[in-house]
Amino acid sequence: FFWSFIALCIRSLCSLSSYAQPLLHSFFAHTAQHYPSTTTTMTTMKVLALSQIFLVLSMSHAFTSPASFVRTGSSKIASSSSSSSLYAKKLEAILFDCDGVLADTERDGHRNAFNRAFTLNNISENWSEERYGKLLEVGGGKERMTAHWNEIGWPSTLPSTDEERASKIKQLHLQKTDIFMDLIDEGLIPLRPGVLRLVDEALKDGHVQLAVCSTSNEKAVENLVLTLMGPERASKFQIFAGDMVKAKKPAPDVYNLAVETMKLNKGTCVIIEDSHIGLGAAKAAGIKCW
Numbered sequence: 001f002f003w004s005f006i007a008l009c010i011r012s013l014c015s016l017s018s019y020a021q022p023l024l025h026s027f028f029a030h031t032a033q034h035y036p037s038t039t040t041t042m043t044t045m046k047v048l049a050l051s052q053i054f055l056v057l058s059m060s061h062a063f064t065s066p067a068s069f070v071r072t073g074s075s076k077i078a079s080s081s082s083s084s085s086l087y088a089k090k091l092e093a094i095l096f097d098c099d100g101v102l103a104d105t106e107r108d109g110h111r112n113a114f115n116r117a118f119t120l121n122n123i124s125e126n127w128s129e130e131r132y133g134k135l136l137e138v139g140g141g142k143e144r145m146t147a148h149w150n151e152i153g154w155p156s157t158l159p160s161t162d163e164e165r166a167s168k169i170k171q172l173h174l175q176k177t178d179i180f181m182d183l184i185d186e187g188l189i190p191l192r193p194g195v196l197r198l199v200d201e202a203l204k205d206g207h208v209q210l211a212v213c214s215t216s217n218e219k220a221v222e223n224l225v226l227t228l229m230g231p232e233r234a235s236k237f238q239i240f241a242g243d244m245v246k247a248k249k250p251a252p253d254v255y256n257l258a259v260e261t262m263k264l265n266k267g268t269c270v271i272i273e274d275s276h277i278g279l280g281a282a283k284a285a286g287i288k289c290w
Helices: 002-016 020-034 039-058 060-064 066-076 106-120 129-135 141-152 162-185 195-205 218-229 253-262 276-285
Strands: 093-096 209-213 237-240 269-272
Touching: 093 253, 106 129, 106 141, 106 162, 129 141, 141 162, 162 218, 195 209, 209 253, 218 237, 237 253, 253 276, 269 276
Parallel strands: 093 209, 093 269, 209 237
Antiparallel strands: none
16 A cells, blocks of 8 residues: 555655656656566555556657657756656557556456356466465466476376366467456456556557557457557557467567567667566666556
């Protein structure tokens, strides 16, 4: 509660003065480094994710005026070169994480979908919020299941050889993805407040590219963006997700792939993340992260 309160207070300061933006940026980085997204901090990290989005929204006026963007960077916050370099340049792209940033998908979406898939396959497993919070330190759903059962022991209803287990894990993950997409279609997982406003401001500018870079299944990410944002907005997004890269977050591969594919300059991009492993991926890629 204390850290959530502090985050909200700083966000309020940000709305009063752009001088607070570098401070808030540094606060996010410090918090994600020292308070990984375990169960005890899941609520805090979600509040921080919302605060990050509101920070970007506070800069939305710059999208419609490149000159204003340059003035903000050069005159108001030039005293902090490491935090302000992005402000002094024209923003080129916003790279969103998906789960926890665009929508609160983890606790009520992916976790429930995993548990339903376990039940349908006669696997005596039910991930609590506490356990799932810990498992979020592992990037990727297939990797998450494997790490869980490697730690506590494999259920007797699953195969005994590594090859057969890998095949079953893949099948379980595909089934989980179908269940997750049904939850989205049913309207049970809404977008976070402010996401559409930020997207619309970027699209209004006409020069800011948009992408989602996630460890989640590609089909699930595409469906979330299409269903919750609509086909017109979805057509403006590039999706980099699932097994498009070999190494998942905290490795930087998915962000490096986005930069290469979209022909971006890392110095004029920003990543929006909500987790410790996401921040690690952004830092390893050498891109600003909020």
